[in-house]
Amino acid sequence: MIKLKITGMTCEHCASTVKKALETVRGVERVSVYFPQGYAQVEGKANIEELVEAVRRAGYGAEPLQECIEIYIPKGDVYDMFIVGGGSAGFAAAIRASELGAKVLIAENSTIGGTCLNRGCVPSKYLIGIANTFYSLKSSPFVSVEKAQIDMRKVLEAKEELLERLRKEKYWNVLDAYPNIEYREGRGRFLGKGKAIVGEREVSFWKALISTGSRPYVPQIKSLDTVRYYTSDSIFNIDYVPEHLVVIGGGAIGLELSQAFSRMGSKVTVVEALPEILTGEEPELRERLKESLKREGIEIITGAVVDEVKQEGEIIYVKVRAGNTNRVISGTDLLVATGRKPNTGGVGLELVGVKTNAKGFIQTNEFMQTTNKDIYAAGDCVGKFMLVTVAAMEGGIAAENALLGNKREVDYRHIPHAVFTDPELASVGLKEEEAIRMGYSVDVRILEFSKVPRALISFKHDGLIKTVIDKETKRILGIHILAPHSAELIHKAVLLVKYGLTLDDVIRTVDVYPTLSESIKLGAQAFVKDVSKLSCCAE
Template structure:
């Protein structure tokens, strides 16, 4: 599944199966459908219904695994991969008193610290500082952006990455050395819970956790074999800054890196297949962000059908169809930011009965268990959301369930997310369209940032807050924020959604709380107040 429409199609298909009483896909990102049905409903009928709808389904294991008896194998738990999910699994095993091995064939630390969150966010912040030096909004201040020393910028980024990799991964593993053994090599799986390394070593395990992550996907465009395109990994390690850049994609990675390069002086063009950038977000958020990016000189094209790519006269040329017309886009570099491909090539999943979806991501149940009950999987290699904090939470749950026989589940009902553009985009809960599709009596409100005192004082009113509520219960169902530091706002909204689910916390409860004046999060209260009041008629701090 790749969108809300996919989730609805799967739900509709399963509801048609005789004996199915209720179906819910808890967000298409989960890769799961949860249903209640009569005991005599055949699993094959469910799988066939999903297949007829154009998707692929695998029944999840119905029973938790038995507790591990220590010492019956070389290791009680073998974890493959040292990213956030793998580290969390190994550490949890050690905390529970079990012996674990963690296997790594590449650089310790996985995606986030090495080639993902950490390097991208420090470059994004650097680009923001440079941009503000030349484009601040305050009178009487004369500042200039006087040039970029690209090698120095990349060197400082690399120093931060190396420091965090050592401090948060290498040294942490060493502190658990009594229970966790680091083994270097590329692993594959064999029947009987055996793990074989590329140098021929073989280890046995009572349970296994796969945490091998994913890598940037590359579209198979005609001509791609002859063109050296950038990915999010290589773009942040260039020897020199490109003068021009075409970005293929219009979601988080594409927009974050595209804006960062543009702010550092690269001419950037974004080509997005969907009719809007970040298409799974509220349209008002996407449209306003598009305007902000365009205001900075970034060319944003949507509804793009990519046709081919080639090199001509030293430039990379992308051929695309937009609105029925064929166009040519030229740049020094092309960044491919179109999603992820799971790192499962070496693992031998089919041989050990681990099922994957149509894109190759490992399917897991809510206990992180694969279709092989002795093998668990966490992080970007699975069908779950590709977020490091989801991976880390899943790693601890997977190790606990695998080793102790518990049935802890990863709860993604309230999942805050942030896109680190400027302004930032943050969301939690469901959108207006999702709420209506689920049958809620929907109320919505939109508050432009020009009504938020913090934004006025900072002279940056780009953005808005959109809230989605259920009219019947007056609960907050979802929130999306487009604002400077929106990521610092969204957790309050996440708590409001969570407490609404658990304790009946309402919009009235939210508006009744005290929020510090001249903070961005005050915009959340002001937005909630607009369900009943005209905020233009409120005095400062007045409820």
């Protein structure tokens, strides 16, 4: 059997032309051409040079393949991949499956694009950007702004225009570019082995991917159902600036939105049940962030349980118990930001043997395969890392494993994340306590951002960078940053951690001066020198 890589094909008609050209060559018994993969397979005893020349004469390029490439052969009479959920994980899976030549069906019962685009990172960062611009003018010692206020109705209109544009560019246009992908609006539900229903139409499939995402988790609080409240899904449709916003939840979502509304003019009170905010982050960073938010006027109550809420007229009363102290907070608006839970109900998982854990997240192995060998899952409904970037990565890997066999494992070790407060908090790699638990002998340095010249120039030096290394090898295990633009800075750190670079590797690099990214080099230099006694850019 002879295998050829074919270049220049843009459609099925091209594949048909190449097939006919190859069939004219003496010794050819059977030809299969796979357009999406750019690949041809020839059976018989034909001469390779004659095959290549025949393809060239037909107007395309060809070259022999010495080894068989991994390729998926479409099943023809069924959907090769059925995807429940049209967000980032679902679309990443659909694109990868289509590239392999599969016929794909996506079923989505809500708005195309999923949580991140419609109700998550995009609208939240948009709101944060507006709030920060407004705040920077009001708080600048060099600018006088009187009676400035946010027009939330205009903000809403502009947000919707942005989201509609991104839906078109990132999703609808993608469907136009991949004819193998069919998209249907309607709830997808499994009926049994290889069978599902979308809306009222039954479909057959060979493999499937569940990427149904998540929704806000609302805890059991007495009388909450009688009170007007927002969640992280609905808050982006608010058309006014609250007078006093009470936020239940001191995680990333709660803190980002608390600061945004505070900077737009709201009085904000945050109530967190755990002893500290952002409990998964390095203690030095989260404590400094807490101090920074309090300086801006945000009240933060930790170790506090909300026993009851009630509403009288326009005022919402939140009864809080912190230790032995009881307190009633009166606010005009309430935001419940206590995390998210998976959308795994009503999908028919029980009919196809897909198991979930106690919290409802779908159980998967290292290949994103569920307890049903023909069904995979990715994104928030799996609950490993509830980030849009991770969802897309999981989706692509899941599709490839489903169609070609389990070969690619998902590696979560070097994935960065960020909290978009100001200063931003970003992290990659091992935290100090994690590294110690794993048996490393660690060394740690904390660099104040007041030592970074660009931070001083920009009047934004509230922050620090914590670097964790292996004491024996000097290899960088983790970098954790609280600083302006740390969500951008962390990408430099990702490469250092992922590829196991050492302190010397970092110290011997040359940065542009003055930049915030220089902070990572200064953080490395802090292990061997007193950076306060270094001249600019010195090693």
